[in-house]
Amino acid sequence: MSNKLIICGYPGIGKSSIVGLDHCIDLESSKYTQSTIPLWPELYCKTAIELAKQDYTVFVSTHSKVVRYLHAHQIELKRAGVYGPFLVYPDQKLQYQWLTKLLQRFQTDQTSKNYRAYERAKEHWEEDIAFLDSYAPSHSYVIHDAKNYSFKNIVEELRNRTESVIVQTNLVDNELWQAKGD
Numbered sequence: 773m774s775n776k777l778i779i780c781g782y783p784g785i786g787k788s789s790i791v792g793l794d795h796c797i798d799l800e801s802s803k804y805t806q807s808t809i810p811l812w813p814e815l816y817c818k819t820a821i822e823l824a825k826q827d828y829t830v831f832v833s834t835h836s837k838v839v840r841y842l843h844a845h846q847i848e849l850k851r852a853g854v855y856g857p858f859l860v861y862p863d864q865k866l867q868y869q870w871l872t873k874l875l876q877r878f879q880t881d882q883t884s885k886n887y888r889a890y891e892r893a894k895e896h897w898e899e900d901i902a903f904l905d906s907y908a909p910s911h912s913y914v915i916h917d918a919k920n921y922s923f924k925n926i927v928e929e930l931r932n933r934t935e936s937v938i939v940q941t942n943l944v945d946n947e948l949w950q951a952k953g954d
Contacts, residue, residue: 774934777829777847778820778856778928780839782873783905785860785890785915786824786923796927797823801833802885814836817845824854829927834861836903843907855934859912860926864901869918871897 775795781787787798804812817838820830832838842849842857849856859929874893877923878886893900904912913930914923 774855774931775827775829775950776824776854777858777930777934778824779829779831779858779860780834780842780853781831781862781932782895783835784870784877790924791929795827796829796831798831799823800920801835805812813841817841821849821852821854825852829931834904835898839907858930859904859907860915860917861901861904862915864898866915866918867897873918906939
């Protein structure tokens with residue numbers, strides 16, 4: 773099972789809750805702001821890629837600039853043995869439940885990051901989820917039940933998907949090598 777993954781996770785899915793568990797890093801996007809780092813998406817994504825190369829599963833934001841950058845660099849990721857980006861986000865139908873969840877998170881932990889996440893979801897829910905829906909389903913995990921899911925299990929499932937890809941690739945490579953030897 774490979775740890776070398778990049779997962780773009782929607783706010784509130786549980787990225788921070790499993791940090792430190794089995795080579796997982798939550799690369800907090802609020803540390804990379806447009807006002808202090810003009811090319812923040814590129815620097816943020818390059819940092820994520822470098823961490824993933826070091827055998828980490830890296831959780832990043834679902835900002836459109838981040839998702840676009842990582843999708844545009846999939847060949848680079850593949851060459852480095854990094855899988856992703858995988859998108860993990862709630863189903864469009866979960867708007868009320870998810871906004872309630874984000875508001876409760878802010879009320880419990882009143883950080884500017886949590887406030888911005890709630891406000892962003894409140895103002896841009898439909899367009900943000902539609903944007904994420906526009907990417908290939910094989911690289912997505914859509915949460916359909918806001919209360920009965922485990923982000924840890926989702927991460928394990930995505931890691932297992934990459935293991936399946938590794939095995940299939942090795943089988944094809946072996947068949948090609950054997951065919952050349954005939």
